Amino acid sequence: MNATEMVVLLDDAGRPIGEAPKARVHTRETPLHLAFSCYLLNDDGEILLTRRSPEKKTWPGIWTNSFCGHPGPGEDPLDAVTRRARFELGVDANRIELVLPHFRYRAVDPTGIVENEICPVYIARIGGEVNPNPAEVADWAWMSPALVANSLQRSPSVFSPWLGLQFPQLLEARVLQPGTGAKA
Numbered sequence: 001m002n003a004t005e006m007v008v009l010l011d012d013a014g015r016p017i018g019e020a021p022k023a024r025v026h027t028r029e030t031p032l033h034l035a036f037s038c039y040l041l042n043d044d045g046e047i048l049l050t051r052r053s054p055e056k057k058t059w060p061g062i063w064t065n066s067f068c069g070h071p072g073p074g075e076d077p078l079d080a081v082t083r084r085a086r087f088e089l090g091v092d093a094n095r096i097e098l099v100l101p102h103f104r105y106r107a108v109d110p111t112g113i114v115e116n117e118i119c120p121v122y123i124a125r126i127g128g129e130v131n132p133n134p135a136e137v138a139d140w141a142w143m144s145p146a147l148v149a150n151s152l153q154r155s156p157s158v159f160s161p162w163l164g165l166q167f168p169q170l171l172e173a174r175v176l177q178p179g180t181g182a183k184a
Contacts, residue, residue, distance in 0.1 A: 007070040008034040014104075014118050019073045026057055030114040033070065037103070037162060038081050038093065038122040039170070040066040042142055047176070048130065049148065050089075051139040052160070058109045061138065064160035068119075081122055089140075090131030093124040099175045100166065107161035121166050123175060145176040 005022040010032045025033055040048040048066040052059055069084035071077050078096055085093035100121035107115045132140055143151075148167060156164055170176045 005070070006072050008073055010034055010118055016073075022070060026113055026115070028112045028114060030116040032116050032118065035068060035070050035117040035119040036077060036081060036122060037065050037068045037119055037166060038085065038096075038124055039176075040085075040089075040091075040093065040124055040126050042125075044142075045176075046142040046144055047148060048089075048126075049141055049143055049163075050132070050137045053134060053136050053138045055135050058111075058113050058115060059160050062160050063158055064163050065166065067136075068162075077120065081124065085124070085126065088133055088136040089126075090133065091126040091128050093126055096122055096124040099123050099173060100169055103166060103169065105162055105165055115162070117162075119162065121170070123170075145171070 006019045007022045007025050008016050009018040009020055009025075011017045012032065016034075020031070020033075025031065042048070049063050050066055051063050052061060054060045067084050067088040069080055069088075071080035075083075077098075081096050082093050085091050098120055102118075103121050104118045105115065106117075109115070130140055149171065152159060152164055152167060167176075
């Protein structure tokens with residue numbers, strides 16, 4: 001994405017209060033803003049996890065959900081999910097479903113940059129093979145929910161803080177089934 005990508009700033013109740021360039025929002029004093037996370041599932045119920053590119057400003061090289069992004073001002077959230085799936089992974093997302101509409105978190109990366117987001121969580125399926133953008137994704141793997149849950153328990157520091165917070169909620173909501181893959 002380019003330096004002029006805009007994000008939606010929010011008040012504490014989640015209401016839009018303005019917009020700002022994405023490049024200037026993620027700092028040591030990041031204002032609350034709108035984002036989203038998406039988990040791609042395959043027909044076997046596996047989840048696509050990605051390792052963030054070393055070029056990423058926050059949490060470079062960390063394993064995370066399939067992809068994330070920020071809806072632009074006035075952009076439909078589903079359009080934003082579709083746009084980022086194409087940009088980050090070179091795929092078309094389909095059967096997009098909002099599963100954690102109220103997810104919110106704040107986390108500080110090792111360099112002191114803050115993530116401060118109201119970040120609804122989606123699941124989706126994809127059409128075609130994954131063709132990641134190397135500026136966004138360093139590596140990727142399809143993993144069973146059980147393996148992700150086990151890995152989070154054993155080595156939480158190799159995963160993004162939002163994945164660590166979202167994944168148990170996805171299991172609790174029965175969106176994912178750790179022993180059998182995705183919900184039918």
